[in-house]
Amino acid sequence: MLKYLLYVLYFLIGISLGVWLFPELAQALPVAVPAIVGNVLVYGVLGGLLFLGLFLWTVPKFESLIRKGEGLIMNRNLSEIVFATLGMIIGLLIAVLISLLINTMDIPIFGDIIPFVLAVVLGYLGFQIGLKKFSEVLELFPKGGTSKDAGEAARGQKKFLDTSAIIDGRIVDVLKTGFVEGELIIPQFVLDELQLIADATDPIKRDKGKRGLDMLNALQELSKSVNIMPVAYEKLDVDHQLIELAKEENGAVVTTDYNLNKICQLHQIKVLNVNELSDAIKMVVIQGDTFDLLVSKAGKEENQGVGYLEDGTMVVVENGRKLINQTIKVEVTSVLQTNSGRIIFSKKVS
Numbered sequence: 001m002l003k004y005l006l007y008v009l010y011f012l013i014g015i016s017l018g019v020w021l022f023p024e025l026a027q028a029l030p031v032a033v034p035a036i037v038g039n040v041l042v043y044g045v046l047g048g049l050l051f052l053g054l055f056l057w058t059v060p061k062f063e064s065l066i067r068k069g070e071g072l073i074m075n076r077n078l079s080e081i082v083f084a085t086l087g088m089i090i091g092l093l094i095a096v097l098i099s100l101l102i103n104t105m106d107i108p109i110f111g112d113i114i115p116f117v118l119a120v121v122l123g124y125l126g127f128q129i130g131l132k133k134f135s136e137v138l139e140l141f142p143k144g145g146t147s148k149d150a151g152e153a154a155r156g157q158k159k160f161l162d163t164s165a166i167i168d169g170r171i172v173d174v175l176k177t178g179f180v181e182g183e184l185i186i187p188q189f190v191l192d193e194l195q196l197i198a199d200a201t202d203p204i205k206r207d208k209g210k211r212g213l214d215m216l217n218a219l220q221e222l223s224k225s226v227n228i229m230p231v232a233y234e235k236l237d238v239d240h241q242l243i244e245l246a247k248e249e250n251g252a253v254v255t256t257d258y259n260l261n262k263i264c265q266l267h268q269i270k271v272l273n274v275n276e277l278s279d280a281i282k283m284v285v286i287q288g289d290t291f292d293l294l295v296s297k298a299g300k301e302e303n304q305g306v307g308y309l310e311d312g313t314m315v316v317v318e319n320g321r322k323l324i325n326q327t328i329k330v331e332v333t334s335v336l337q338t339n340s341g342r343i344i345f346s347k348k349v350s
Contacts, residue, residue: 184225293328305320
């Protein structure tokens, strides 16, 4: 539909140019143009066809540009669009006032160019200020009687999930606790990458992709604040697209990817790393603490048994090989911190 509208637009532009230019050209010819040819109707049709023929190749490029702009607008909520429009109108009004002042000076050329430049620059600045600062403007108005949950969702920072965080799945448990507020957004390119992984020939990758899609369904069932954003993009470079989107939306990135975490920090983008959250809430144990433990397997050394805490921390039990598959009370004898995590050494409490 858009393509045909552009054809009509090109044809109308050509008609206007034909009606304006062809009479001048006809007068410049050494011979008189017959009345059947030299009229407004013929000039208009001829100009429309000529313009359409010359610039038909630009229609796909113009259509692609319009669709990108449409995608950017559709990804914004109504309040952002309204404030951006008001900002642009205010910028244009300021440009008009300044232009009127300049026109009173009667400076050749300068008075014709500067108003156009002012209109473009101030209109653009007004649009950007209205778009980026609309939330600050809303804070100037008194808060309405909305519900607490709705207010928190409106004020919370947008959080963009990357593929690793979705596949990891712990974000589902975090969301259940209510510690995450605001809107959780899965950009379209992240969803597409998940689908590519789920369709991979490698069974390990395929299982990860399917798990990610299952986690995504669980997130959407858990909260209405989990949404998929239909972002337009040209190539699947997920990390780059995610960083650009987070910067544009002034949002945060939820990930378990160490490298993406560091890159986001370089771009001064807030990062919510699920691994860091898990480390922060690990059970704190010190020498002398006691707790119940299921001894699940034998250790590397002779007579050792091994069990695990709920957060995955390995607990080595002295003389615990004979206690496999039993839940016993143990006492911490020492804690060893390694590059791969903590190891807790313990003994059975008599």
